[in-house]
Amino acid sequence: MTPDASSGPLAAQVAERLRADAPWEVFAERLRRYEVHFNGPVVEVVRGPLLVEGFGIRLFRPHGEQIGTGFRATTDLGDAALARAIASAESIATRSFFPAKSIALPATAGPISSDPPIVDAALWANPMRRVEEYVAALLDPFEGLPNVVPSFGSVRATLAETSIANSAGLRAHYRHTTADLEVAVKAFGGPEGAPPGEYWVNDRVRRLDPAAAGRPVADWTRWAQDARRAHPPTTGELPVILPAGVLAGILPTVIGFRCSGQARLRGIAPEPGTSVAAPTVTLWDDATLPWAPNTAPFDDEGTASGRRALIEGGVARSLLYDLLHGSALGSASTGNGLRGRGFTGRDWMRFTGEPTVGTSTLVLSPGAGGTDAELAEAAGEGILVRQLGWASPDPMSGAFGGEIRIGYKIQHGTIGEPIRGGTVGGVAISAPGAPSLLARVAAIGSTSELADDFYGPSMLVRPLSVAGA
Numbered sequence: 001m002t003p004d005a006s007s008g009p010l011a012a013q014v015a016e017r018l019r020a021d022a023p024w025e026v027f028a029e030r031l032r033r034y035e036v037h038f039n040g041p042v043v044e045v046v047r048g049p050l051l052v053e054g055f056g057i058r059l060f061r062p063h064g065e066q067i068g069t070g071f072r073a074t075t076d077l078g079d080a081a082l083a084r085a086i087a088s089a090e091s092i093a094t095r096s097f098f099p100a101k102s103i104a105l106p107a108t109a110g111p112i113s114s115d116p117p118i119v120d121a122a123l124w125a126n127p128m129r130r131v132e133e134y135v136a137a138l139l140d141p142f143e144g145l146p147n148v149v150p151s152f153g154s155v156r157a158t159l160a161e162t163s164i165a166n167s168a169g170l171r172a173h174y175r176h177t178t179a180d181l182e183v184a185v186k187a188f189g190g191p192e193g194a195p196p197g198e199y200w201v202n203d204r205v206r207r208l209d210p211a212a213a214g215r216p217v218a219d220w221t222r223w224a225q226d227a228r229r230a231h232p233p234t235t236g237e238l239p240v241i242l243p244a245g246v247l248a249g250i251l252p253t254v255i256g257f258r259c260s261g262q263a264r265l266r267g268i269a270p271e272p273g274t275s276v277a278a279p280t281v282t283l284w285d286d287a288t289l290p291w292a293p294n295t296a297p298f299d300d301e302g303t304a305s306g307r308r309a310l311i312e313g314g315v316a317r318s319l320l321y322d323l324l325h326g327s328a329l330g331s332a333s334t335g336n337g338l339r340g341r342g343f344t345g346r347d348w349m350r351f352t353g354e355p356t357v358g359t360s361t362l363v364l365s366p367g368a369g370g371t372d373a374e375l376a377e378a379a380g381e382g383i384l385v386r387q388l389g390w391a392s393p394d395p396m397s398g399a400f401g402g403e404i405r406i407g408y409k410i411q412h413g414t415i416g417e418p419i420r421g422g423t424v425g426g427v428a429i430s431a432p433g434a435p436s437l438l439a440r441v442a443a444i445g446s447t448s449e450l451a452d453d454f455y456g457p458s459m460l461v462r463p464l465s466v467a468g469a
Contacts, residue, residue: 009163022167028055068093120207147189197227230420232469239382248454256359257395261325270316277438287360301337364456367444401425
């Protein structure tokens with residue numbers, strides 16, 4: 001027997017055929033992907049729909065003072081494959097243990113605190129046409145620009161139907177759309193001997209709006225051109241301005257671990273009530289933010305999504321839990337059991353991975369720092385990092401560091417000459433009293449921006465370690 005797409009959510013169909021002792025859960029997806037790839041201004045590859053259906057089964061088995069967990073995923077929807085997946089998960093559960101005596105699976109996915117928009121109706125209705133319109137609008141502003149091209153790029157849109165079922169009676173599903181944008185903008189020509197400059201764009205969004213596609217091109221072009229004449233920064237402990245796009249590569253990974261049941265189980269989570277950041281810093285996890293890539297009505301274990309303060313006025317307030325860590329530590333899940341944080345990808349075939357606890361969208365409250373120009377005025381001397389390559393945040397230690405792909409020197413309170421090369425790094429969050437990025441926040445900007453799984457304004461940190469080339 002093979003599930004029929006017309007007869008309802010895939011997880012519920014698998015659950016009807018599942019013969020296994022409780023407790024168990026099924027996480028399933030029906031996916032359609034549409035892609036347009038371009039080289040320069042020329043579209044080279046158009047493909048789609050790429051169709052995938054699959055599910056993952058997780059079993060929980062008591063084992064003394066611990067619980068055995070076993071997981072297996074498959075794209076084969078037949079009865080024989082289902083039986084093999086169950087047998088494999090059962091075998092793994094006899095060898096893989098977690099320090100929780102039992103687990104309480106959610107019986108319903110409600111009450112849902114909100115119903116945020118996560119489906120681009122135009123993309124869902126006519127996906128390939130929408131992607132092609134978006135790419136055309138994206139490439140149009142490059143026409144006629146001297147010595148600047150999009151050297152290559154792609155737009156990949158995914159239409160997904162996600163469903164969850166478990167032995168407690170949960171049957172829940174929802175639809176959503178996501179799109180990944182990748183563009184390399186290259187500047188060349190001009191002074192003899194000057195190397196080409198590039199600016200890389202990687203974005204992940206819920207919707208594609210052709211009317212807005214070309215708006216950032218002027219900034220991308222300027223940053224690529226500035227990279228050609230940039231020089232390494234000064235080495236030292238300097239004031240540094242970090243925009244939302246840079247913070248997105250640092251904070252969600254570190255805070256999502258350190259402010260979670262995972263870290264508490266290891267004894268490195270901040271104690272509620274302790275000071276871990278500057279008094280101007282308020283961070284919360286929000287799985288209900290409209291159009292954010294990780295927003296959903298419930299998490300990947302079926303727990304209703306919500307909004308939770310992690311750090312408020314610089315003080316640690318609460319932690320994030322999934323079902324396993326909540327069960328081990330006597331806390332309910334906060335709706336932060338999320339899949340696709342490893343090799344599986346966050347938008348494609350998440351059913352092949354087990355859930356782990358982490359942030360949905362990490363939100364930084366705006367401050368009174370104003371624009372980047374006003375933050376620079378407050379900094380006096382230092383640098384603004386526009387793009388940091390591979391910040392490589394380490395969740396355990398909180399350390400991060402990466403190459404400055406493009407930034408700007410701040411002199412006498414003014415954003416000036418471009419810089420490139422060298423590194424900037426530090427520790428995102430530390431024990432109370434120890435130096436860290438969050439503890440050294442001097443000012444927070446006033447206008448928030450959504451950058452992948454981070455939503456917030458720019459931040460002035462005084463100081464961070466900067467190393468020249």
